[in-house]
Amino acid sequence: MRKTLAAPALALLFAVAAPAHADARDDQMVKLAATSGCTACHGIETGRPGPGGAKPIGPAWRDVSVKYRGDANALAALTETVMRGSSPYESHWKxxxxxxxxxxxxxxxxxxxxxxxxxxxxxxAK
Structure with missing residues (x-):
């Protein structure tokens, strides 16, 4: 009887714990972005206006996620862009x-x- 209840109990535990972990991770990443200055130009959701109601300064992160979905080189390339910056002559969001x-x-x-x-x-984007 115990073995029969163990699998459903574990499944329920993971189902409940996963959203809490995701929320904690979201909070951690939003805090990291804010303290690093990222949120001065970027927002999470599409449609966030920029200063004075103009176009946003940088792309929304959901848009970035959608654009690079399935790109095996995205993590390395975008990390490099964060660290070194990007060229105004090669703007991906013009x-x-x-x-x-x-x-x-x-x-x-x-x-x-x-x-x-x-x-x-x-x-x-998942």
Whole structure:
């Protein structure tokens, strides 16, 4: 009888614990983004206006997640963009945002933290 109840009990435990873990991870990543200055230009949700109601400075992270879904190189490439910045001549979001390029952020965030943040962002579209 005990073995029969163990599997459903474990399944229920994981079903209840997973959302709590996800919420804690979301909170942790939002805090990291805010303390690193990321939220000055980026929001999570699509449609967040920029300063004075203009186009946002940087793309919404849900849009980034959708755009790079299935791209095996996205984590490494976007982490590099966070650390080194981007070129205004190679803008991936031209016409959609008001910012021309992303400044380098190596002074604001450690590479390991940037990689965790990018990984979280890439998972937003799931």
């Amino acid at each position: 016409g959609e945002v008001s910012g021309l390029s992303m400044p380098p952020n190596a002074v604001a965030i450690r590479r390991e933290d940037a990689q965790q943040l990018v990984q979280w962002i890439l998972g937003l």
